[in-house]
Amino acid sequence: MLTCHQVAEEATEYMEGTAPPPRRLGVWAHLRLCPNCREYLRQLGRTIGLARQALAPPPPAEVEDQLAAIFATQGRPGAAE
Template identity: 50%
Template structure:
């Protein structure tokens, strides 16, 4: 029988359908009796859904060459 710690370890695999049938069944049976783990799984599903919906866009205007040169200059000027 699965324990709560097992659910936490296997939750992602469970949601992605990557668990062998025996483990999937064991986890399902645990979820039938454990409301805390059901809540945890529901929160995980909601988080995944929210992140997938929002998909923040990154606007990167950083001049990486200038930044690398500045870091190189700083590292060379520090006493070792």
């Protein structure tokens, strides 16, 4: 059984899905039993999501123009006629 400290160290890799399965299982098992760590990972996930959004560059203007041109000639993907 992992300690809360170990779970905190594994948390980022666990959230990103990059931890190897045996370690994921250890974190997962701990989370089943530890509401404190569940809350910690919930908040961490929110933080990671916000950080990714903040770091993602906006699409270049020419890409938006090309997409607009494609949509104008072909219609949006999945759109019903």
